[in-house]
Amino acid sequence: MLSVENLTLKYGQSQILHGISLTAEPGKVTAVTGTNGVGKTSLLKAIAGRHPYSGGTITLDGKPLNHLSAFQAGRAGIAYVPQGREVFPLMTVQENLETGFACLPRSEHTVPPHIFDLFPILKDFLHRRGGDLSGGQQQQLAIARALISKPRVLLLDEPTEGIQPNIIQQIGRVIAQLRDQGDMAIILVEQYFDFMWDLADSFVAVQRGAVSLAGRAGEIDREDLLARVSI
Numbered sequence: 574m575l576s577v578e579n580l581t582l583k584y585g586q587s588q589i590l591h592g593i594s595l596t597a598e599p600g601k602v603t604a605v606t607g608t609n610g611v612g613k614t615s616l617l618k619a620i621a622g623r624h625p626y627s628g629g630t631i632t633l634d635g636k637p638l639n640h641l642s643a644f645q646a647g648r649a650g651i652a653y654v655p656q657g658r659e660v661f662p663l664m665t666v667q668e669n670l671e672t673g674f675a676c677l678p679r680s681e682h683t684v685p686p687h688i689f690d691l692f693p694i695l696k697d698f699l700h701r702r703g704g705d706l707s708g709g710q711q712q713q714l715a716i717a718r719a720l721i722s723k724p725r726v727l728l729l730d731e732p733t734e735g736i737q738p739n740i741i742q743q744i745g746r747v748i749a750q751l752r753d754q755g756d757m758a759i760i761l762v763e764q765y766f767d768f769m770w771d772l773a774d775s776f777v778a779v780q781r782g783a784v785s786l787a788g789r790a791g792e793i794d795r796e797d798l799l800a801r802v803s804i
């Protein structure tokens with residue numbers, strides 16, 4: 574289980590996260606939602622070692638992850654799918670997938686076949702350049718690349734942003750499949766309300782860098798949550 578406690582984060586003098594706490598359990602989707610600029614991406618970056626946090630703790634299965642670098646976080650089992658996907662446009666799909674090997678020992682540098690069961694289109698397009706894929710295909714590639722390291726925690730930052738509806742559905746099915754495997758904790762940052770409402774096992778609403786509402790599916794009131802994440 575990933576546990577974040579009282580996390581604070583600053584950009585220069587400006588404090589963005591004011592003591593965020595959440596837990597993400599294996600086999601569950603934890604949705605983090607909120608309007609633009611409340612600090613959702615900053616939270617994921619802190620967990621993924623992409624930006625230093627100024628206070629609080631992050632633990633994985635009880636073991637503190639003390640201000641890890643992105644590489645160390647990857648080695649510890651945390652994979653991050655950034656907002657905007659960050660696919661390398663001039664590299665092929667195969668080469669993009671291979672960048673996911675960075676945190677793995679050389680003996681494990683193979684793309685597991687189940688990646689192509691989840692995303693068959695990537696097998697067909699292995700030799701296409703990343704930049705020639707559609708937005709939805711790039712999103713699938715970005716998730717597949719993150720899965721290469723067999724993470725224990727998968728961080729997804731707005732996977733539906735700018736994606737056509739049929740691919741959104743497909744991405745939803747993949748997230749549900751990964752959740753149902755039972756061994757991966759998934760943190761889904763998402764503003765597409767119905768998508769995350771249908772998928773998540775628990776919810777964390779963030780307002781101005783702090784948690785304003787949190788609870789499990791079934792316990793949380795839909796309208797209450799919706800009101801907190803709407804402009």
Ligand SMILES: Nc1ncnc2c1ncn2[C@@H]1O[C@H](COP(=O)(O)OP(=O)(O)OP(=O)(O)O)[C@@H](O)[C@H]1O
Nearest residue numbers: 584589607608609610611612613614615616656764
């Ligand atoms: N590198 C940075 N330097 C300074 N300020 C930043 C930086 N990155 C983000 N911010 C600011 O921090 C705040 C939180 O940004 P963040 O991207 O974490 O929010 P968010 O909830 O993910 O928003 P969005 O949904 O628009 O991605 C915003 O006010 C943003 O302008």
